[in-house]
Amino acid sequence: MADVRRATGADIEAAADTLAAAFTGYPFVRHVVAADDHEQRVRELQRLFLTEVGLDHGAVWVTDDCGAVAVWTTPDTDAAAAFGPIAERAGELAGDRAEASARAEQALGPHRPTEPAWFLGTVGVRPDRQGQGLGSAVIQPGLDAADEAGAPAYLETTGDRNVRLYRKLGFEVFAEVQLPDGGPLTLCMRRAPQVR
Numbered sequence: 001m002a003d004v005r006r007a008t009g010a011d012i013e014a015a016a017d018t019l020a021a022a023f024t025g026y027p028f029v030r031h032v033v034a035a036d037d038h039e040q041r042v043r044e045l046q047r048l049f050l051t052e053v054g055l056d057h058g059a060v061w062v063t064d065d066c067g068a069v070a071v072w073t074t075p076d077t078d079a080a081a082a083f084g085p086i087a088e089r090a091g092e093l094a095g096d097r098a099e100a101s102a103r104a105e106q107a108l109g110p111h112r113p114t115e116p117a118w119f120l121g122t123v124g125v126r127p128d129r130q131g132q133g134l135g136s137a138v139i140q141p142g143l144d145a146a147d148e149a150g151a152p153a154y155l156e157t158t159g160d161r162n163v164r165l166y167r168k169l170g171f172e173v174f175a176e177v178q179l180p181d182g183g184p185l186t187l188c189m190r191r192a193p194q195v196r
Helices: 009-023 027-032 038-057 079-111 134-149 160-168
Strands: 004-006 059-063 068-073 118-125 153-157 172-178 185-191
Touching: 004 134, 009 038, 009 059, 009 068, 009 118, 027 079, 038 059, 038 068, 038 079, 038 118, 059 134, 068 134, 079 172, 079 185, 118 134, 134 153, 134 160, 153 160, 160 185
Parallel strands: 118 153
Antiparallel strands: 004 059, 059 068, 068 118, 153 185, 172 185
16 A cells, blocks of 8 residues: 655645646546646646645645645635635636636536535546555545544546546545536535544
8 A cells, every 4th residue: 555644845846747647638627727738737727726725725645756646625724715815826727718617616616515524626646656546545534534523525526437436435426517618527426424
């Protein structure tokens, strides 16, 4: 099993590289981030999310080599404080997909938790390391923390492969959202806190 630890500021660049590699070509990301200079845009968005949201307001776990990364918001995350300061830059990075991105967020908004929850905002594994259990390994500490707090966990995903992984971790699909503007079908998944 991989060694997993809390991320620090020293991990940002490697973690952003991993997330960019994992998400370049992902249907949701293709839908909400401009095609020109796509990989660099995705990398910068992930870097922004890592630093301004995950490390400053949430929780981030990585494998020792940052080959896998999971970024969560927690019940203690102040969404306005976390996302407000980065909204303008995120819109710039979305480029000509900014309006589609905003409409996707509006479509998903009604399904997002209103009760205190652990929200898995992003998780990625370098393509050359996929299939080794690293994704599950970096997700598990967040699930453990949610269980300890008696809080549900939540995520959004596309694709059957992802759904299979998350179901193994105890998540269940509770809403299917066809994103506007020709976007992909996005599944909202929730995991009830587990009693140990």
